[in-house]
Amino acid sequence: MAHAISVERTTANKAKPDASTLVFGKHFTDHMFIMEYDAGKGWHDPRIVPYQPIPLDPAAKVFHYGQTVFEGMKAYKTPGGPVLLFRPFKNLQRLNRSNARLSIPPIDEDLAMDALKQLLKVDEDWIPTTEGTSLYIRPFVISTQPTLGVNPSESYYFMIILSPVGSYYAEGINPVTIYVEPDYVRAVTGGVGNAKTGGNYAAGLRAQEEASGKGYSQVLWLDGVHRKYIEEVGSMNVFFKIAGKVVTPALNGSILDGVTRDSVIQLLKHWDIDVEERTISIDELVEAYRKGTLEEAFGTGTAAVISPIGELNWQGDKLTLNDGRTGPLSSRVYDFMTGLQRGAVEDPFGWVTKLE
Amino acid sequence: MAHAISVERTTANKAKPDASTLVFGKHFTDHMFIMEYDAGKGWHDPRIVPYQPIPLDPAAKVFHYGQTVFEGMKAYKTPGGPVLLFRPFKNLQRLNRSNARLSIPPIDEDLAMDALKQLLKVDEDWIPTTEGTSLYIRPFVISTQPTLGVNPSESYYFMIILSPVGSYYAEGINPVTIYVEPDYVRAVTGGVGNAKTGGNYAAGLRAQEEASGKGYSQVLWLDGVHRKYIEEVGSMNVFFKIAGKVVTPALNGSILDGVTRDSVIQLLKHWDIDVEERTISIDELVEAYRKGTLEEAFGTGTAAVISPIGELNWQGDKLTLNDGRTGPLSSRVYDFMTGLQRGAVEDPFGWVTKLE
Numbered sequence: 128m129a130h131a132i133s134v135e136r137t138t139a140n141k142a143k144p145d146a147s148t149l150v151f152g153k154h155f156t157d158h159m160f161i162m163e164y165d166a167g168k169g170w171h172d173p174r175i176v177p178y179q180p181i182p183l184d185p186a187a188k189v190f191h192y193g194q195t196v197f198e199g200m201k202a203y204k205t206p207g208g209p210v211l212l213f214r215p216f217k218n219l220q221r222l223n224r225s226n227a228r229l230s231i232p233p234i235d236e237d238l239a240m241d242a243l244k245q246l247l248k249v250d251e252d253w254i255p256t257t258e259g260t261s262l263y264i265r266p267f268v269i270s271t272q273p274t275l276g277v278n279p280s281e282s283y284y285f286m287i288i289l290s291p292v293g294s295y296y297a298e299g300i301n302p303v304t305i306y307v308e309p310d311y312v313r314a315v316t317g318g319v320g321n322a323k324t325g326g327n328y329a330a331g332l333r334a335q336e337e338a339s340g341k342g343y344s345q346v347l348w349l350d351g352v353h354r355k356y357i358e359e360v361g362s363m364n365v366f367f368k369i370a371g372k373v374v375t376p377a378l379n380g381s382i383l384d385g386v387t388r389d390s391v392i393q394l395l396k397h398w399d400i401d402v403e404e405r406t407i408s409i410d411e412l413v414e415a416y417r418k419g420t421l422e423e424a425f426g427t428g429t430a431a432v433i434s435p436i437g438e439l440n441w442q443g444d445k446l447t448l449n450d451g452r453t454g455p456l457s458s459r460v461y462d463f464m465t466g467l468q469r470g471a472v473e474d475p476f477g478w479v480t481k482l483e
Numbered sequence: 484m485a486h487a488i489s490v491e492r493t494t495a496n497k498a499k500p501d502a503s504t505l506v507f508g509k510h511f512t513d514h515m516f517i518m519e520y521d522a523g524k525g526w527h528d529p530r531i532v533p534y535q536p537i538p539l540d541p542a543a544k545v546f547h548y549g550q551t552v553f554e555g556m557k558a559y560k561t562p563g564g565p566v567l568l569f570r571p572f573k574n575l576q577r578l579n580r581s582n583a584r585l586s587i588p589p590i591d592e593d594l595a596m597d598a599l600k601q602l603l604k605v606d607e608d609w610i611p612t613t614e615g616t617s618l619y620i621r622p623f624v625i626s627t628q629p630t631l632g633v634n635p636s637e638s639y640y641f642m643i644i645l646s647p648v649g650s651y652y653a654e655g656i657n658p659v660t661i662y663v664e665p666d667y668v669r670a671v672t673g674g675v676g677n678a679k680t681g682g683n684y685a686a687g688l689r690a691q692e693e694a695s696g697k698g699y700s701q702v703l704w705l706d707g708v709h710r711k712y713i714e715e716v717g718s719m720n721v722f723f724k725i726a727g728k729v730v731t732p733a734l735n736g737s738i739l740d741g742v743t744r745d746s747v748i749q750l751l752k753h754w755d756i757d758v759e760e761r762t763i764s765i766d767e768l769v770e771a772y773r774k775g776t777l778e779e780a781f782g783t784g785t786a787a788v789i790s791p792i793g794e795l796n797w798q799g800d801k802l803t804l805n806d807g808r809t810g811p812l813s814s815r816v817y818d819f820m821t822g823l824q825r826g827a828v829e830d831p832f833g834w835v836t837k838l839e
Binding site for chain 2: 151152153155159178179180181182183184185186189190191192193194195197227228229230263265267269273274275276277278279286288290310311312313314315316317318319324325326327328329330331332333335336351352354361362
């Protein structure tokens with residue numbers, strides 16, 4: 128290993144929140160990982176330090192030109208059990224694909240993995256162990272050069288922060304209602320929709336607010352060219368079960384290549400359930416609904432794992448799926464995936480990594 | 484005025500850079516303006532303080548979800564003359580349009596104007612006075628809430644920083660070469676292309692790098708739907724002179740509503756030169772070039788004011804404009820606009836604001 132990661136432990140441990148009160152991304156652990164990049168020097172000074180504010184020049188490019196990327200994953204632990212990670216290298220590989228798209232220098236994936244493992248060891252007692260809880264892991268890169276020219280930064284921070292999170296479904300898995308967005312567009316082919324970068328999320332806020340004002344949880348995004356092909360739901364990938372087959376939008380450059388998406392596709396194949404990655408239009412969905420063959424729909428992402436969809440609102444027409452209840456396939460996928468991730472289900476794929 | 488702006492002066496003035504060595508956005512003045520927003524409290528504590536790093540929690544939303552907006556304008560001064568601003572309210576109004584698109588609470592434009600004027604008074608001796616130089620003004624908003632949920636932040640900073648900048652054209656106004664981008668897309672209708680937000684600039688970095696590798700200064704952006712209608716050049720609006728008439732892409736939701744763009748349109752009308760805001764395709768440009776009627780092209784923006792285009796590369800075909808030299812209309816517009824901005828040319832529009 129080229130880099131030794133130094134560790135500075137906090138002298139003031141924070142009080143840990145009660146596992147029953149955990150919400151998503153609000154509490155953070157005692158430590159964080161940080162590494163710096165400077166042009167001509169490369170990535171340097173990887174270190175674990177107490178969780179603390181980072182002082183940045185007001186001209187730092189991250190504040191002006193959005194040159195950022197991030198990742199999201201989770202660590203799981205049962206009482207007395209080992210710390211489990213789910214396909215962590217998939218996320219670190221995607222981090223580097225996002226970096227390439229955003230003109231950010233690549234990060235050594237082995238070093239990042241080593242940093243993550245060491246950070247998890249230092250903050251291991253922050254990993255909640257009750258069912259449904261986990262430790263959310265947020266690696267991210269920000270551009271720090273304090274100059275206002277519009278060009279790639281010559282300096283960056285790569286950081287990892289950790290947040291104990293509660294069950295996404297406090298009262299059991301429940302379907303959400305979705306507004307099919309006719310006006311706003313999240314991303315377009317040729318843009319940065321397949322990179323995990325801040326701008327994609329900023330672009331979705333207004334539509335999400337307006338959908339929320341209409342009583343819907345999230346929006347279903349249509350493509351920016353034809354305004355009819357389905358892309359994502361909120362900040363998740365999306366799956367539909369139509370006449371016994373499962374369909375999910377193909378990766379077209381404007382859709383995020385989700386790790387949960389990929390895992391669900393492999394799982395369905397493992398179960399001998401037909402799954403197609405292809406373009407799927409809102410018209411096809413509506414037609415299947417009218418014929419009674421639109422059986423289930425669900426989103427996939429790291430935070431919720433599986434988020435069943437109970438209703439789609441398309442231009443005022445309400446399509447109720449599976450009577451607004453969680454469908455049997457959604458439940459089966461959710462139970463398997465979450466069981467696998469916390470080590471309660473045998474792993475036929477080699478996806479679960481035990482922390483030594 | 485609802486808010487009193489407090490002023491804390493620095494005790495350690497920085498050395499000012501020599502006016503002949505100034506580059507864009509590298510040096511910053513002694514002070515900055517900052518104001519905070521918190522949900523339930525509104526914008527509060529407007530203050531001028533010494534220019535200094537801002538400490539932010541690593542979970543601050545700006546680092547993850549790109550919820551930012553910014554503006555750019557300039558202050559001009561001649562030796563012994565007053566400080567001049569160019570249509571500053573246009574920029575502050577656009578800031579609030581950007582805020583609305585990004586789900587950021589609006590800012591009192593009068594307060595922002597007052598803050599800017601006070602900050603300019605405090606740092607007045609930082610405004611360079613040699614011809615071609617100016618003080619670049621960067622107002623911006625960043626989201627600061629330290630939580631990882633994907634939703635609008637409940638807290639923000641609004642800041643103004645100032646940077647003395649040199650002449651954009653150190654050796655006189657010179658045409659640039661432009662690569663017409665066939666693959667990457669900057670923004671699409673329904674997205675955030677007409678808001679001045681970081682994500683639009685991050686999305687352009689990779690294309691700019693690749694064009695630069697091919698020997699071109701900037702890219703010409705085509706629309707994301709048809710991939711043939713012209714949108715912007717680099718981070719500027721763009722104008723073409725075809726058979727005596729001037730054409731600029733109409734505001735379609737994915738193009739920035741530039742203050743220099745609007746000013747140039749009004750100026751051309753004032754000069755009785757035909758100017759059309761409409762869709763214009765790359766095919767129309769190529770056809771005009773072949774007929775010999777594509778006379779000039781230039782970009783418009785706050786930084787360069789006018790940036791003449793000497794060559795367009797479209798799929799390997801090189802279109803040389805006005806023999807690669809700055810055209811007469813480009814020169815005339817540049818001379819008038821920069822003369823107006825520094826107070827050397829009479830202002831028939833009421834655009835120039837004198838700082839009392």
